[in-house]
Amino acid sequence: MALALNGIAAGYVPGVDILRGLSLTAAPGEIVTIIGPNGSGKSTSLKVAAGYLLPHTGTVAIDGEAVQARPIDQRVRKNGIAIVPQSNNVFGALTVAENLDLGGGFLPSAERRRRIEELIEAYPLLGRKRREKAYTLSGGERQILALARALMPSPRYLLLDEPSAGLSPLMLHEVFLAVREIVRKLGIAVLLVEQNAAEALAISDRAYVLVLGQVALEGPAASVLADDQVRQLYLGGAAV
Numbered sequence: 001m002a003l004a005l006n007g008i009a010a011g012y013v014p015g016v017d018i019l020r021g022l023s024l025t026a027a028p029g030e031i032v033t034i035i036g037p038n039g040s041g042k043s044t045s046l047k048v049a050a051g052y053l054l055p056h057t058g059t060v061a062i063d064g065e066a067v068q069a070r071p072i073d074q075r076v077r078k079n080g081i082a083i084v085p086q087s088n089n090v091f092g093a094l095t096v097a098e099n100l101d102l103g104g105g106f107l108p109s110a111e112r113r114r115r116i117e118e119l120i121e122a123y124p125l126l127g128r129k130r131r132e133k134a135y136t137l138s139g140g141e142r143q144i145l146a147l148a149r150a151l152m153p154s155p156r157y158l159l160l161d162e163p164s165a166g167l168s169p170l171m172l173h174e175v176f177l178a179v180r181e182i183v184r185k186l187g188i189a190v191l192l193v194e195q196n197a198a199e200a201l202a203i204s205d206r207a208y209v210l211v212l213g214q215v216a217l218e219g220p221a222a223s224v225l226a227d228d229q230v231r232q233l234y235l236g237g238a239a240v
């Protein structure tokens with residue numbers, strides 16, 4: 001049981017590969033973080049995993065099934081994939097409950113209502129604000145709502161593209177704790193792309209360092225965090 005990208009080449013323009021032979025895995029119960037310099041292909045790798053972008057070569061396997069040619073809606077329905085994109089990920093003009101409802105679009109309505117209540121119980125903050133428009137939420141609250149909405153169809157693989165973008169250090173911490181809690185409670189796999197390498201690695205089990213569309217380093221999050229080059233390049237040389 002895992003999400004596995006194998007030897008992926010992919011890009012946006014013919015003849016220009018952004019990912020160049022990328023391989024990575026994420027298994028249920030673990031948080032796997034991808035760090036790397038700007039433009040190294042971190043978000044692109046999530047798009048390939050989700051099915052927004054189809055690779056030229058290589059395979060994407062979910063629980064052993066090859067899905068690289070399968071578009072995102074089918075991966076969501078059939079393979080338990082969910083993605084929270086980088087920003088603008090909630091509908092401000094809709095209420096908290098309506099945003100959650102949208103996340104379960106293809107579920108029968110009774111099932112959708114049940115999931116909304118479950119998620120509101122798991123995130124009391126959402127319950128308190130269930131009838132408020134999402135534009136009134138703080139950045140961190142919005143990010144929690146985006147996470148909860150992605151959980152509506154009970155995914156097994158959750159892809160998160162920079163959930164800390166634009167958040168204060170305190171809110172960032174809250175959001176990461178929520179991610180850790182989701183994995184602990186639900187046993188799903190999280191594949192996380194983050195600029196905030198130190199914070200992300202602190203909640204992760206494993207990590208990949210991506211450079212120019214290839215894996216430059218991989219291993220347990222603690223060893224990646226302790227790596228000299230990683231510390232110099234991404235953590236400002238800070239001691240851990």
Ligand SMILES: Nc1ncnc2c1ncn2[C@@H]1O[C@H](COP(=O)(O)OP(=O)(O)OP(=O)(O)O)[C@@H](O)[C@H]1O
Nearest residue numbers: 012013018036037038039040041042043044045195
């Ligand atoms: N929709 C697109 N069309 C064309 N080129 C794109 C598109 N999206 C990304 N790119 C290019 O692909 C490369 C990798 O982008 P990607 O967003 O995957 O990098 P990243 O590692 O996530 O970067 P960052 O840390 O800055 O978010 C960049 O050179 C970017 O300009």
